[in-house]
Amino acid sequence: DIQMTQSPSSLSASVGDRVTITCRASQSISRYLNWYQQKPGKAPKLLIYATSSLQSGVPSRFSGSGSGTEFTLTISNLQGEDFATYYCQQTYTTGEFTFGPGTEVAIK
Amino acid sequence: EMQLVESGGGLVQPGGSLRLSCVGSGLTFTNYWMHWVRQVPGKGLVWVSRINSDGSDILYGDSVKGRFTISRDNAKNTVYLQMNSLRAEDSAIYFCTRAVYGRVSEFEYWGQGTLVTVSP
Helix, strand or coil: CCCEEEECCEEEECCCCCEEEEEEECCCCCCCEEEEEECCCCCCEEEEECCCEECCCCCCCEEEEEECCEEEEEECCCCHHHCCEEEEEECCCCCCCCECCCEEEEEC | CCEEEEECCEEECCCCCEEEEEEEECCCCCCCCEEEEEECCCCCEEEEEEECCCCCCEEECCCCCCCEEEEEEHHHCEEEEEECCCCHHHCEEEEEEEECCCCCCCEEEEECCEEEEECC
């Protein structure tokens, strides 16, 4: 099974900051990588799919990059509504669409 | 408003069964992949199962294989998750999700979740 890790597990940032979250896969997943945002008590929200494609309606301050085993989610100009937990998800293997453990972005 | 609404969760004893339902309102299921994802409160997301538009392609996560059954009724805009032989580790919030059109495993719409608690 493909294992996903994320770093850091949590971070503190201020409004206006640029934030980068890294997701690593235990083996190559090409570009089959999605990112979700989840706020407390809410369902996750799809931000980016296929590594770098922005889901409709998602602000352009969110961007994704990477390939193979290492991927990044970048939030430029962090806004108040961006404080949440972010999960990566691999969709390379048919049958186990593994999520990463999450990165909590908190207010500094 | 487009939304998915899950129901059927609750408290059940180990070894028991539950049937979860997910109804779409304001959005259609036809031609979309549907999935169930679960999450222990305060913990991470775990994919559970998926079903294609006509029910001919179904997969399960290893942790539920042989115990859970996913199905759908497109006429009722509903997807189901029959959960048998429930274990304490199945306790979680269960979300139903609809994939992005034309894609399999990019989860665009999510329900609010239904809580399943497996306990004596």
